[in-house]
Amino acid sequence: AQKITQTQPGMFVQEKEAVTLDCTYDTSDQSYGLFWYKQPSSGEMIFLIYQGSYDEQNATEGRYSLNFQKARKSANLVISASQLGDSAMYFCAMRDANYGQNFVFGPGTRLSVLP
Amino acid sequence: DAMVIQNPRYQVTQFGKPVTLSCSQTLNHNVMYWYQQKSSQAPKLLFHYYDKDFNNEADTPDNFQSRRPNTSFCFLDIRSPGLGDAAMYLCATSRGLEYTDTQYFGPGTRLTVL
Numbered sequence: 001a002q003k004i005t006q007t008q009p010g011m012f013v014q015e016k017e018a019v020t021l022d023c024t025y026d027t028s029d030q031s032y033g034l035f036w037y038k039q040p041s042s043g044e045m046i047f048l049i050y051q052g053s054y055d056e057q058n059a060t061e062g063r064y065s066l067n068f069q070k071a072r073k074s075a076n077l078v079i080s081a082s083q084l085g086d087s088a089m090y091f092c093a094m095r096d097a098n099y100g101q102n103f104v105f106g107p108g109t110r111l112s113v114l115p
Numbered sequence: 116d117a118m119v120i121q122n123p124r125y126q127v128t129q130f131g132k133p134v135t136l137s138c139s140q141t142l143n144h145n146v147m148y149w150y151q152q153k154s155s156q157a158p159k160l161l162f163h164y165y166d167k168d169f170n171n172e173a174d175t176p177d178n179f180q181s182r183r184p185n186t187s188f189c190f191l192d193i194r195s196p197g198l199g200d201a202a203m204y205l206c207a208t209s210r211g212l213e214y215t216d217t218q219y220f221g222p223g224t225r226l227t228v229l
Contacts, residue, residue, distance in 0.1 A: 033214040043203050045158070045220035052215060091157060093218075100212035101170060103148075105157035 002027050002099060004092050004106035011111050013082045020067070021077045021109045023092035031097035034075040036066065039089040039108075051075055079111075087113045118142070119221035121206050127227045128196050136191040136224045138206030144219075146212060147189040149181060150205040152223075158205055164189060165212065193226075201228045 003026040013019035025034065036048040051059045051066045059066045067076040079086055092106040120139045128134040138147065146165050150158035162171045164183045178200070180192040193200055203223045209216040 029214075031214055033216075035217060037220075043152075043205075043223040043225065045205060045207070045223075047217055047219060050215075050217055089155075095214045095216070097214045100214055100216075101163065101165075103160070103218055107157055108155075110155075 002094055002096060002102060002104045004094055004104050006092055006106040006109050008109045009107075011109055012114055013079075013111065014114050015084060016081055018078060018080045019082055019111065021079070021090050021092075021111065023075045023077065023106060025073050025075060025092070025094050027094065027096045029096035029098045033095050034066070034068070035093040035095070035103075036064070036075075036077045037091045037093065038086075039091065040085075041088070045091070049077070082113045084113050084115060087111060119206060119208055119219055121204075121221035121224050123224060124222060125225050125227070127229065128193075129229050130198065131195050134193050134196055134226070136193075136204050136206075136226070138189045138191070138221055139187050140208045140221075141187070142208055142210075142219065143186065144208035144210050145186075146209045146216075147183060148207040148209075148218065149179075149189070149191045150207065151200075152203040152205055161191070196226070196228045198228050201226055 005024045032053045034051045038046045049061045063080045065078045089108045091108045148163040149161045152158040161175045183189045205223045206221045207218040209218045
C-alpha cells in the first residue's frame with residue numbers, strides 16, 4: 001500500500017536560513033511521482049515541486065529543491081533563504097503507476113519562519 | 116493565466132439545507148477532483164471525474180454528490196449538511212491519471228454549517 005510519512009508536525013526556522021522538511025514514502029511500484037505542496041492559512045494548496053522516480057537529478061524550482069534518496073525512500077524538501085511568507089503547512093504527496101487515481105498525502109508539516 | 120476557480124470562497128449554510136459548491140478550470144484537464152479537508156489534516160479525496168466517468172471513493176458518504184456537465188465545470192452537492200461536514204472543500208484538476216500528472220488546486224471553499 002502507498003503511504004507517506006512526515007515526522008515533523010512543526011518546524012521553526014530563522015528568516016534567511018535554509019530548512020529541510022522530511023518526507024518518506026512507501027510503495028511497491030517502480031514508477032511513481034513525488035510532489036510537494038504549500039498551504040498558507042488562506043487554504044489554497046500551491047504546487048511547489050515534482051520528482052519522478054526515474055529522474056536522476058534532484059528537482060529544483062527557485063528556492064525549493066528536493067533531496068531525493070531513492071534507496072532510502074525519502075524525498076525531503078529543502079527551502080533555501082527562508083522568507084516570512086514561507087510560513088505555511090507543507091504536504092508531501094505521491095502518486096504511483098499502479099494506483100494513479102490515488103494521490104496520497106502525508107499528514108503535513110507546519111513551518112513557522114521567525115523574523 | 117490558466118487556473119482552477121472555486122466559488123464561493125466562503126459558504127454558510129444551515130443544518131440540513133442543501134448546498135452546492137462550484138469549480139471551474141481553464142487548464143482543459145481531463146480529471147477533476149473534490150477533496151474535503153478538516154483543520155490541520157491532509158485533504159481527503161471524495162471523488163473524481165475522468166472526463167465524464169465518475170469515480171466515488173468507497174468511504175464517501177451518500178450525502179455527497181457531484182456533477183460534471185462539461186469539461187470546464189464540476190459541482191459538489193451536499194444534500195443534507197451536518198455539523199461534521201463543516202470543512203474546507205478543495206477542487207483540483209490534472210491532465211490525466213499518470214504518475215507524472217500533477218494536481219493543481221483551486222483556492223478552496225470554506226463551508227460553515229450552523
